[in-house]
Amino acid sequence: MGLHTAPNSFQLLMDKILRGLTFKSCLCYLDDVLICSETFEQHMSDLQEVFDRFRNAGLKLNPQKCTFANSSAIFLGHHISKEGIRPPPDRVRALNEFPPPQNVKQLRRALGMFNWFRKFIPNYSSAAEPLTRLLKKSAKFVWSQEQETSFTRIKHLLLTSAVLAFPRFDLQFFLAVDS
Template identity: 25%
Template structure:
């Protein structure tokens, strides 16, 4: 397939259309002097400027320009130089388009059920976007060899990622891709989608890690300081052991501590606690938008709220938060219902428009379902 689409892999591409940089009202232009360059790098700097000019990435500037930026020169491992725009003042005065950037979580959801994956990477992606003349003038930069400006989108501008994401989505519209991550249930489906992506890349070319937020509640989980807190922890682990069987063996020393006459936290308990957190974080499943059996397990302690999202006997995500001083004065039934509200809000993206089972160990909450709403306390 690479041989068939060899032209798509050549050089730096060019996405359709041009991009425009928009200044904020009242923006005051600045002119930065050229930065000093070590004598040993001067020759290589000139060679890199000439190379970029020949590639039509930059061009010489002789006319007066209101904005003149500085550049940062980075020496790469292969001794070549990378010229990076340093638009500190320009960035402060640019209006960002704020285009939504897909999260790792949203991408993996689209890939649910896939077994074969391919990944495409745009060569110097930002350079595939052309700037209009006025925007190009804004990127003028100073060097010891004179002024240049970028004809294509330079790295360093705060609007670059937004425009790049928009351009890529426009170029690959209606293709079943997660960014340029191609996936399929088998080799045939993956190859079909990969071919569609390469065809679109050829057609549109006019030139030629689990989400930390899902595990934060676990990684930041405090040590149980007394028997009551340990009992709460073991209750939650007992629930989670339905999904992660290894938890039953990992929490053995903690169960022994719960039964002990004296609560004394030892290194063995610390080790078990760390292993439990590691097991919880490493066993998260991806959320399949087509799933049906969605469950949220909630719990309220003295000072905090916790929630677990599970689908088809697999844990998808965790959530927790501390309670305010006012919330800490709630009755226990109010705290437990607050945990239900928190869990539903925290996992709103997953459960909106779906049938969800809420699991709680606080039986008095059932009374809300059997008694008239008018009989419930106002806060409930």
């Protein structure tokens, strides 16, 4: 049995190795590293910097798990490109093919999959409310037209979801919160 703090320790190591590059030219979550650059030349320079830091730390890369100089990538379950962030097409297809749940266990599974991409669905909580209502302890599982409509609507919203744009740091941000 390994150390239960090993992932945290590894993330701290990666944060230390990539200090100063994180959110400037790369993102890192455990052993998933994404290097983003404006130009191909800058990308080569950014790659070299990361390679040098890994070499100095004694880390080695698995070439079979690496891709380089792509215009888009799947990173932590999201499709990232210069246009923005969207759900990966294969995941959206799988969700679209998911059949209506026949019981609470299947409903929990479906909602778990939908929840992963809720940020792409405007007013997700409202759209999913007829489904989540069936999860209450006092509720009897009865799949009605209301649930079918909600289920189909969420799948449609995922298929037609907008790309999440990257923040424009050259513009002013406004933060609205409730009290």
